[in-house]
Amino acid sequence: MKPDAPAEPRNFFQDVHEVVRLVPPGRVTSYGAIAHYLGARHGARTVGYAMMAAHTADQYVPAHRVLNRLGHLTGRLHYATPFAMQEALEAEGIRVEEDRVVDFAKLFWDPSVELA
DNA sequence: AACCTGACATGAT
DNA sequence: TATCATGCCAGGT
Numbered sequence: 001m002k003p004d005a006p007a008e009p010r011n012f013f014q015d016v017h018e019v020v021r022l023v024p025p026g027r028v029t030s031y032g033a034i035a036h037y038l039g040a041r042h043g044a045r046t047v048g049y050a051m052m053a054a055h056t057a058d059q060y061v062p063a064h065r066v067l068n069r070l071g072h073l074t075g076r077l078h079y080a081t082p083f084a085m086q087e088a089l090e091a092e093g094i095r096v097e098e099d100r101v102v103d104f105a106k107l108f109w110d111p112s113v114e115l116a
Numbered sequence: 117a118a119c120c121t122g123a124c125a126t127g128a129t
Numbered sequence: 130t131a132t133c134a135t136g137c138c139a140g141g142t
Contacts, residue, residue: 012138031124042136048123049138068124075123
């Protein structure tokens with residue numbers, strides 16, 4: 001049982017932001033991968049919400065490295081300009097075509113594997 | 117203070 | 130094989 005809650009109410013968003021910050025430049029990951037790493041199979045959606053709230057995080061969160069499972073830049077419309085996300089990725093040597101990351105499978109960085 | 121919305125993914129019909 | 134409905138969390142109005 002759990003008479004009292006954990007000392008640290010570690011918010012899901014906090015965890016998500018932390019994991020995203022661990023994604024190395026030139027690499028990308030997906031909402032689902034992060035959710036799975038955090039133990040929430042159906043929490044992918046929440047991960048997306050976390051990204052939207054990423055700008056409220058204390059530290060910078062490279063949200064441009066997080067895509068949906070198809071490698072699409074789903075969050076690009078949330079940036080200052082619709083191209084900011086793509087430009088940020090290309091600046092790291094990642095090729096983007098038609099709002100989709102080329103060689104997504106190769107560049108994919110799975111936290112449950114890399115941080116195992 | 118309550119309700120609504122919002123960067124996804126999976127399983128079942 | 131494609132579509133529908135469900136699961137998850139926090140912030141803003």
